[in-house]
Amino acid sequence: MKTLTRKELINMYFDFFESKGHKVIPSASLIPENDGTVLFTTAGMHPLVPYLLGETHPSGRRLTDVQKCIRTSDIESVGDNSHLTFFEMLGNWSLGDYFKEEMIPWSYEFLTSEKYLNIPTDKISVSVFEGNEDVERDNVSAEIWESCGLTKNQIFYLPKKNNWWELGSGSGPCGPDSEMFFDTGKEKCSDKCDPSCDCGKYLEIWNDVFMQYKAENGKYTPLEHKNVDTGMGVERTLVVYNGLKSVYDIEIFVLLRNKLEELTNKKYEENLKEFRVILDHIRTSVFILGDEHGLLPSNVGAGYILRRIIRRMIRYIKNLGVENSILESLANIVIDYYKDDYKELLKNKDIIIKGLLEEESKFNKTLNSGVKMFNKAVSNLNGDMIDGTTAFKLFDTFGFPLEFTIEMAEEKNLKVDTEGFKQKFKEHQDLSRTASAGEFKGGLADTSEMSTKYHTLAHLTLAALKEVFGSNVYQKGCNITPERLRFDFPLDHKMTEEEKKQVEDIVNKHIDEKIDVIKEEMSKEDAINSGAEGTFSDKYGDSVFVYTIGNVSKEICGGPHVKNTGELTHMKIIKEESSSAGVRRIKVVME
Ligand code: SER
Numbered sequence: 001m002k003t004l005t006r007k008e009l010i011n012m013y014f015d016f017f018e019s020k021g022h023k024v025i026p027s028a029s030l031i032p033e034n035d036g037t038v039l040f041t042t043a044g045m046h047p048l049v050p051y052l053l054g055e056t057h058p059s060g061r062r063l064t065d066v067q068k069c070i071r072t073s074d075i076e077s078v079g080d081n082s083h084l085t086f087f088e089m090l091g092n093w094s095l096g097d098y099f100k101e102e103m104i105p106w107s108y109e110f111l112t113s114e115k116y117l118n119i120p121t122d123k124i125s126v127s128v129f130e131g132n133e134d135v136e137r138d139n140v141s142a143e144i145w146e147s148c149g150l151t152k153n154q155i156f157y158l159p160k161k162n163n164w165w166e167l168g169s170g171s172g173p174c175g176p177d178s179e180m181f182f183d184t185g186k187e188k189c190s191d192k193c194d195p196s197c198d199c200g201k202y203l204e205i206w207n208d209v210f211m212q213y214k215a216e217n218g219k220y221t222p223l224e225h226k227n228v229d230t231g232m233g234v235e236r237t238l239v240v241y242n243g244l245k246s247v248y249d250i251e252i253f254v255l256l257r258n259k260l261e262e263l264t265n266k267k268y269e270e271n272l273k274e275f276r277v278i279l280d281h282i283r284t285s286v287f288i289l290g291d292e293h294g295l296l297p298s299n300v301g302a303g304y305i306l307r308r309i310i311r312r313m314i315r316y317i318k319n320l321g322v323e324n325s326i327l328e329s330l331a332n333i334v335i336d337y338y339k340d341d342y343k344e345l346l347k348n349k350d351i352i353i354k355g356l357l358e359e360e361s362k363f364n365k366t367l368n369s370g371v372k373m374f375n376k377a378v379s380n381l382n383g384d385m386i387d388g389t390t391a392f393k394l395f396d397t398f399g400f401p402l403e404f405t406i407e408m409a410e411e412k413n414l415k416v417d418t419e420g421f422k423q424k425f426k427e428h429q430d431l432s433r434t435a436s437a438g439e440f441k442g443g444l445a446d447t448s449e450m451s452t453k454y455h456t457l458a459h460l461t462l463a464a465l466k467e468v469f470g471s472n473v474y475q476k477g478c479n480i481t482p483e484r485l486r487f488d489f490p491l492d493h494k495m496t497e498e499e500k501k502q503v504e505d506i507v508n509k510h511i512d513e514k515i516d517v518i519k520e521e522m523s524k525e526d527a528i529n530s531g532a533e534g535t536f537s538d539k540y541g542d543s544v545f546v547y548t549i550g551n552v553s554k555e556i557c558g559g560p561h562v563k564n565t566g567e568l569t570h571m572k573i574i575k576e577e578s579s580s581a582g583v584r585r586i587k588v589v590m591e
Helices: 006-019 046-052 100-112 139-148 234-242 251-264 272-289 301-319 327-338 343-347 349-379 388-396 402-411 418-431 447-469 497-512 524-529
Strands: 062-070 086-094 124-129 155-158 172-183 202-216 219-233 477-481 484-490 517-523 543-549 553-556 571-580 583-590
Touching: 006 062, 006 086, 006 100, 006 234, 046 062, 046 086, 046 172, 046 219, 062 272, 086 234, 086 272, 100 139, 100 172, 100 202, 100 219, 124 139, 139 155, 139 172, 172 219, 202 234, 219 234, 251 272, 251 327, 272 301, 272 327, 272 349, 301 327, 301 349, 301 402, 327 343, 327 349, 343 349, 349 388, 349 402, 388 402, 388 418, 402 418, 447 477, 447 484, 447 497, 447 543, 447 553, 447 571, 447 583, 497 571, 517 524, 524 543, 524 553
Parallel strands: 124 155
Antiparallel strands: 062 086, 086 219, 124 172, 172 202, 202 219, 477 484, 484 583, 517 543, 543 553, 571 583
């Protein structure tokens, strides 16, 4: 087989599916909007869920795409041969159109045809769902594979654990799948060796999901329309096809590691773990910072994951003995490599570089003293457990994510008292009277608390916009996540730097003034007569809540809000763009 580049693979996939009547659609954002169940887009299927459940897609019922994805559950494994936190996934979609009878022969054709991947038939193995009490054994798929030319011993029946696809949240469209593997020709590691074994004989390249159920609270109901969702990991397929030893041998990583060797004077082969963590993490952070719904490092939600990734990378760079900043040179390679396919990277280049450098400089201020404190704790240790107070201090004062401390401890064969950490975290919340009903989530500050703050910030922002642009301004749209506020409002021009600054200054002044936020219940009529703002008043019942912030703002709103504006930290407009004709969209974060 000849070698294949990323671009060739993607084009080949699109050509094939276009020849089968599919439309190429662009990758969706890495940060799902209006979906509280996940922090990142984890599979090509994710952005298409509404269409898999029956909504009409504007591009039709046969779609194909390459989707940027992030999975961070295995972040500690990054550094081995195969784990990545960011990857691209090729996919094709039948939205209530074709099903197994078409999809399996197409998969076979794409894998084996000379015109496409041209993999010898005997190098392919597949798995199908063995069935359980909810769903029958997938004999249909097995028969179709046989009719394509596979023999019975190339077809394996596997349980739900291996051959069922649903989103991590356990709800939404789902169904049995059939996975395709490249058989490397290695001896079976035991009699039981099959494609579910990770001994390296079978390497997965593609997954056809036959989505025919909707999962809800552990119950499966048949979907009216049957769908197909397939996923082929770009990086992994390149590794298999090109016979590479590890995923870090693909083109982008070779470019990055050459640069890293030059910048550090160290050799990749002699520093595998450090190099791989840096190569993976720089690519992931560039894609998160540069995303069309990009965000900045923070202590909550997706922003916290980004912070962990950047800080972990910085620690590994330091482990290579590098003291100067090399993030920008590395980021530029990523941006340059992907810029044609992901236009947002070039557009957001300044944001990406600034985001990396600011986080680096923040972390640099505390990293050395934090490491000193960690080492001191280690040398004073009785036993093998670092106590929760130390871990919390490292988190709170030195900005060490908990997972980061755990990793440093593991390098010395030590453990961290995570329960003790959580206890301290909670005490701290109680002390600062910011504790709320939400529970501690793996090192994340409480997300509902941040959403509440952003909610109040939205009211202050609207008031400031009115002050700067006149009372005609109203809230056209508003979307809140624990990391940011997105706010749409009518305006006939792009905001100037000065106007942005004015809005920020007004809001921040009201934050500094520590104004009480008063909640009252009243009839809708009284509320409107009192002059309360309520763009969406139609959707309220007869009795409404009115939130008043001094003489700054009065809005009909369901809440929740903070009790005093002093609970907020200063805000900044990080992005301003057109949302539609005559409507501007700003993204606002609290520092
Ligand atoms: N959703 C399936 C996967 O991610 C197929 O695209 O593997």
